[in-house]
Amino acid sequence: xxxxxxxxxxxxxxxxxxxxxxxxxxxxxxxxxxxxxxxxxxxxxxxxxxxxxxxxxxxxxxxxxxxxxxxxxxxxxxxxxxxxxxxxxxxxxxxxxxxxxxxxxxxxxxxxxxxxxxxxxxxxxxxxxxxxxxxxxxxxxxxxxxxxxxxxxxxxxxxxxxxxxxxxxxxxxxxxxxxxxxxxxxxxxxxxxxxxxxxxxxxxxxxxxxxxxxxxxxxxxxxxxxxxxxxxxxxxxxxxxxxx
Amino acid sequence: xxxxxxxxxxxxxxxxxxxxxxxxxxxxxxxxxxxxxxxxxxxxxxxxxxxxxxxxxxxxxxxxxxxxxxxxxxxxxxxxxxxxxxxxxxxxxxxxxxxxxxxxxxxxxxxxxxxx
Numbered sequence: 307x308x309x310x311x312x313x314x315x316x317x318x319x320x321x322x323x324x325x326x327x328x329x330x331x332x333x334x335x336x337x338x339x340x341x342x343x344x345x346x347x348x349x350x351x352x353x354x355x356x357x358x359x360x361x362x363x364x365x366x367x368x369x370x371x372x373x374x375x376x377x378x379x380x381x382x383x384x385x386x387x388x389x390x391x392x393x394x395x396x397x398x399x400x401x402x403x404x405x406x407x408x409x410x411x412x413x414x415x416x417x418x419x420x421x422x423x424x425x426x427x428x429x430x431x432x433x434x435x436x437x438x439x440x441x442x443x444x445x446x447x448x449x450x451x452x453x454x455x456x457x458x459x460x461x462x463x464x465x466x467x468x469x470x471x472x473x474x475x476x477x478x479x480x481x482x483x484x485x486x487x488x489x490x491x492x493x494x495x496x497x498x499x500x501x502x503x504x505x506x507x508x509x510x511x512x513x514x515x516x517x518x519x520x521x522x523x524x525x526x527x528x529x530x531x532x533x534x535x536x537x538x539x540x541x542x543x544x545x546x547x548x549x550x
Numbered sequence: 551x552x553x554x555x556x557x558x559x560x561x562x563x564x565x566x567x568x569x570x571x572x573x574x575x576x577x578x579x580x581x582x583x584x585x586x587x588x589x590x591x592x593x594x595x596x597x598x599x600x601x602x603x604x605x606x607x608x609x610x611x612x613x614x615x616x617x618x619x620x621x622x623x624x625x626x627x628x629x630x631x632x633x634x635x636x637x638x639x640x641x642x643x644x645x646x647x648x649x650x651x652x653x654x655x656x657x658x659x660x661x662x663x664x665x666x
Contacts, residue, residue: 378602379601379603441602441603441627442603469585470583470585471583471585472584472585472601472603472605473584473585473587473588473608473609474584474605476603476604476605
């Protein structure tokens with residue numbers, strides 16, 4: 307087993323708030339430069355730019371495929387999968403329940419789907435920065451049915467964090483972990499939730515320089531979702547390296 | 551003012567099996583951020599929101615909110631309604647937005663103050 311450094315929350319040009327330099331190829335190059343072993347492109351309510359990752363795979367870096375879902379309660383949650391296929395199935399399920407409101411690029415920013423060479427494949431017309439008509443528990447069940455990870459993101463941020471939106475963590479939902487960002491007090495949050503959920507850190511990068519500024523190290527056998535799940539549970543010798 | 555009276559005058563549709571006659575409403579609150587409702591909702595109020603997550607029951611409980619109106623025709627699920635019934639917490643639906651619902655409540659309570 308070895309230590310894998312993971313930043314599992316990165317936005318690309320498909321997120322209206324993502325910088326235009328955030329193409330999959332640039333993200334992967336920057337992630338390698340930052341010595342990351344696993345990354346995920348997690349745009350708001352869409353996995354379409356994860357497809358380009360399939361063409362950028364090599365021995366140096368592993369990818370998870372997924373999105374940052376905005377639930378009907380207006381909370382953000384990472385949905386991460388081993389395969390593009392499963393991410394794509396989740397993507398279709400979400401897209402159907404995404405209200406048909408048009409993006410206004412002048413307000414929200416462009417939503418660009420690109421290939422590995424930065425060719426524009428499509429401009430997403432539906433606004434991605436809005437709530438999808440899916441409840442949190444329903445989303446978690448769907449993610450788990452596709453063998454994915456369900457991780458509420460930046461849980462204690464005022465905007466779209468699950469604590470601000472719902473007052474406190476809902477009970478009886480099988481989250482795989484909770485995510486905090488660099489603005490959170492890691493030790494405080496870890497102490498508060500340690501008996502309930504593992505805590506992970508990601509960059510939530512919207513600009514290239516932010517990639518890998520905040521990350522989690524996992525001591526695992528291979529860069530797969532099932533290995534991460536074991537590390538989150540702390541079983542079979544897998545673990546999160548909290549001293550990192 | 552009695553909640554049964556308010557419900558009738560505003561046109562709220564009761565969704566679960568709770569007796570309204572004994573419930574007295576003194577104020578109202580509008581909010582969808584539950585952390586804000588927890589911090590600021592007054593006791594004995596009627597709460598207007600679009601949130602239908604089960605956490606709304608615990609928030610109402612913590613703040614002594616006496617009833618929840620889920621506005622904009624948002625449909626609460628059966629689990630929520632059952633849980634609220636067990637707590638004796640009425641859940642209503644309203645077919646317009648919080649502005650209209652809360653505006654009507656404000657008027658009712660204001661008139662009661664003037665008369666009372």
